[in-house]
Amino acid sequence: MSPARRVFAFALLAYAFAAIMVGTTLPTPLYALYSDRMHFSVLTTTVIYATYAGGVLFALLVFGRWSDAIGRRPVLLAGVGFALASAVVFLLADSVPALLVGRVLSGLSAGLFTGTATAAVIEAAPPSWRTRAPAVATIANIGGLGTGPVLAGVLAQYAPNPLTLTFVVHIVLMVLAAVAVVLVPETSGRAGKLGLQRLSVPPEVRPVFVTAALAAFAGFTVTGLFTSVAPAMLTTIIGIGDHALAGMIAGSIFAASAIAQIFGTRIAPQRAVAIGCAILTVGMGVLVAALHYSSLAGLIAAAVVSGIGQGISFSRGLAAVAEQTPAERRAEVSSTYFVVAYIAISIPVIGEGFAAQAWGLRTGGTVFAIAVGALALACFAAILWQEARAKSGRSTYADAG
DSSP states (O other), X not given: OOHHHHHHHHHHHHHHHHHHHHHHHTTGGGHHHHHHHXXXXXXXXXXXXXXXXXXXXXXXXHHTTHHHHHOHXXXXXXXXXXXXXXXXXXXXXXXXXXXXXXXXXXXXXXXXXXXXXXXXXXXXXXXXXXXXXXXXHHHHHHHHHHHHHHHHHHHHHHSSSHHHHHHHXXXXXXXXXXXXXXXXXXXXXXXXOOSOOOOOOOGGGHHHHHHHHHHHHHHHHHHHHHTTTHHHHIIIIIOOOOHHHHHHHHHHHHHHHHHHHHHGGGSOHHHHHHHHHHHHHHHHXXXXXHHHHTOHHHHHHHHHXXXXXXXXXXXXXXXXXXXXXXXXXXXHHHHHHHHHHHHTTTHHHHHHHHHHHHHOHHHHHHXXXXXXXXXXXXXXXXXXXXHHHHHHXXXXXXXXX
């Protein structure tokens, strides 16, 4: 590609990536409207939300290696197709099963796009942007996730027919994304082979992987909480029925995560995971206080603090694992890491739904926050123990020498 065409392709791919991710979080502030129309509970909301993770995991495991073999563009176009289908299903949805189908299709689009678009953005980057291309991919990904609930919340609060208009807007964004993908040249050399994505962790990587994966699990569990039941918390516990504010709270955790991921690259990976876990623990403490005192400021602060902790621990945890993994096995280890993360936005969130149904949203949310905070604190302690043990081993070796 010529320099001008490379810049053009780089920008278009980043847009397509962001637009796809917008759609995955778009329903967040709309669940209250669907609940009023279809008469379902918080538990049903969490189940609808969590089916997204099933679509993501299926796409990652079945199609995760396809773009290396057949090229980035066909996989990206398939992702756009699933996103369009999801938007149409939501546009016409009149029952809970339809919402479930819409979420699965959205998950398939995200699963196809996440790894493929990240690779395509980096490959299309102009030479002057090569070192910053991973950050651009991160901003497109997390920025899109954060924009989705904010956009839908504003439309739900201030525009007519939000359950229709929101997905009409999304369809327009998807059509533009399809045009963007068609216009860019292929960036892959098509050197891979078709097949299922293998999942495994070499023995020498497991100590680092376990702590990093548990930290990612804790962080993604929190993002799942805020993008599924935070609007219900705002209405039921805080007493504010503002859809735009609900979208802003859900979006703020992703904005904080994106910023933290960018600035967190300056911290050594293993130490960054420990810092992220400590911050996440604080965020859960803030959430407990916010639920107890019915505090809007506390709920927003919990989202921001937790987002910072999640962003640092997740991105640097992946870096810590990659550092210890042989190059020829990084794809399967990274895929295993992402599988753990996406399980975290399904099963625990459904558990929160059951807890809210049995004990009420305030008590269920408090128990949830305490459990996640305890997990993050355990990861923090485990990393410090690993570091102390490593230092002790080096000291013993030096003394023996």
